[in-house]
Amino acid sequence: MPTHPTAAEDTRRGSRAAWTGLILALVLIAAAIVIPNVTGWDVATRASRSENPNALAPLHGLWSPHAGIASAVAIIVAMLAWRYAPRFSRELSWRALLAAAFLASLVWMLALAFVDGPSGISRVLGNPYEYLETARGVTNVGVLLQEYISRIPLDAENNWVTHVAGHPPATLLFFVGLVRIGLGSDFVAGLVVTVIAASLAPAVLVTMRALKVEDVARRAAPFLVFTPAAVFLAVSADAVFAVVGAWGVAALALAAAARNRIMCIIWAVGGGLLLGLLLEMSYGMLLFGVLAIAVLIAGKKWLVLPIAAAAALAVILAFAAGGFSLWEAFAVIRERYWDGIARRRPFEYWVWGNLAALAISAGPFVAAGIAAMSLKLRKLSVPVLLVAAAAVMIVLADLSGMSKAEVERIWLPFIPWLTISLAYLSPRWRSAALGGQLVWALVVQHLFYTVW
Template identity: 50%
Template sequence: MTRSHRLPVVGLVVAFLLAAAAMLVPAVSGWNVHVNSFPPLHAEWLPRLGPGTAPALLLAALASWRAVDLAQRASWRALLAWSFVAALAWMVALAYVDGPHGMGAILDSHYEYMNTARRYPDFAAVLPDWVSRITYARTPHNWTVHVAGHPPGATLFFWLLVRLGFDTGIGAGWVLVVLVATTPAAVLCTLRVLDAEDAARRAAPFLVFGPAAVWSAVSADALFGTCAAWGVAALAVAATRTSWAARAGWSVVAGLLLGALVMLSYGLPVMGVLCLAVLWLARSWWPLPITAVVALGVVGVFALLGFDYLQALKAIHIRYYEGVASRRPPSYWMWANLGALVFSAGPLLGAGLGLLLARARTLVRDPATRVVATLALAGVAMVVLVDLSQMSRAEVERIWLPFEPWLLLSVALLPESWRRRGLVLQLVVALLVQHLLQTGW
């Protein structure tokens, strides 16, 4: 076995062992890690079939048969259109294993944003009081779990949906899934702008198909990832344009999207690592000041309306450890969070990262692999930072969603035989997770 084949094997084995250990350690030892009955996932064992089973199996078969070849041979515009349609169909089919209920039940739960969004006709009026309602001190007037755990931009998105008439969980779910289906196209565009179209074509099937779709169809975190992906794509365009007007215009677009991202999740400013990687690859720091000023301007608008971001960070830290997180042992979750990443991104990620991490210096120096290796390494750095923060113990299968497309770029480094077989593995894992587990987010 050559070294190029041995390294992915090691990575794949490590991924399987990590996921298996995260499952078996609590089960065998009786260790209560304070999550639903299938750690490391927030899920319960519930084997079932449903209306989406047959379409999901058909899509998996078609993807196994044609996706790799189609990604290589299609025109660029056709590839982008295909990535959107296929991602949308895959997410909806998996969600519909539970019927229409699968598209909206989670968004309608007490812990999510929709109930709060319906309750307040004047959103700006609640911003001055936002921080004081994060901790449990004002029970029963404190925000629910997800509203408290995120800046107001996340709730604002659903507030806008309600005002536009998408006031049910199913209605909001359809809007969410259509937007999230554009994420692969955003990542592909970023790669092409950075002169890595061949890598984009190799990565495309894995950005579309995989177990991440189980959570993407029903989680706002996937929407946050979409916002991040298009913000990074706009930044890449800004960094590679030649005219001043184009660079300035795209820098403003990037700043608006990345500023919105800061107001969607407290954990996603770490996307700055990816943004710096893009500018380094483009060999242009020109967009940085404009993008940063515009992004800060977005945050400033919320501040003018009464939301204090820095005070909110302090309050969310208090709220987090007032809840179940204080009982979730870090000695388990520091590494079990990565086991959840294997479930969510799919085990082939281990093969890609095995090759990437073992040959990082060589891959970054090689012009043919520099872009994909650098972006994937930025993804690794972001996951490490989030994990070390200790502000995400458990339920991270959805929290990892914004980072997974960039991590999965490492799969483009694998030999073709690995990618063809690996896509089948990714599809099988997705089908098993959705049909055997009732996921909580």
């Protein structure tokens, strides 16, 4: 039977849009790498090129081609994923798909991380500027909360190290908890964080099914699992933020889908508690409110909003009662941010260099998916709402000037929601895009020393 002219034209338009998005992403990445190198522009990533000739903007890392014993394993996992993941995402039962998504995400992240050997799991959290070293020295949580804000400023006596100072106390307390239950070594804590990160794709899938777009969720599943962001998700504390936020909005979606009021309230309270905790883990995650509102618009059950908001507020007030007031910390952290390396990072580069770093972390084919989805904007569907919310969060973060560099990890919580757009590619494009994303992840892992 001949293809209907309208369908054929839609396919051609979709292909042109996908090519346009992919090419623009690659050009942006190339420009962000080449311009500082050619001009000598010091954009202050990990180090200027005069300090380290291998410094590579826009990543917070170094040019460092390398391979390891696990390289072969990572390549085999990628080949199996390209061959079988789309079929399994279509044919598995829903519960089996969620379990498979978790296990496959874990295998993918570990395979990439172990390209660097055991240090691929331990080196990030073992960095003294991260949380673990500080967590090991915490003896009194009550005192920690009471002193927290006073130790944020750069000129404060006994000030917090960079990552601890840059976040509210819940993140540090998470690692204090790991230390106290015997999971506080660099390697073991890295494994714990990676296992937590593996639940990110299932959380997004649960959200989409609750919002009645299971078909799109199944098409997106291979991309959510085998994302290039896995290079940065493994052992990054920002992966924990991504997971807490994702399960928070998943709970809101389940509340909206609940068939009785009791379950609606239970899920709404759970979602609010998680999103309140998210705010106590990262100041920037206030932007997750955009995604939460998008989920509630899609779910069309506004009873969820006041319940979830009250639960989130309860978390914030509980921390305030313990000695840490989020609203007081905002002004102090802004001062610390501008007293540090941020003042050396030119906004005129990072306002677009950030987007290049995002394209490296998410994979350039995400831009192809967004371009293809843009053809569907006439209909404000659930997936369009979720992707649009992610885009709005990124734009707000970018224009704030408080996200200059390091967004390959800082924006990890936003990436899965952008990745949904890849479900809107044509079948042929989806196959090519999955292969391209897998290859991209392998290239990033093997060519760059990423600090995360």
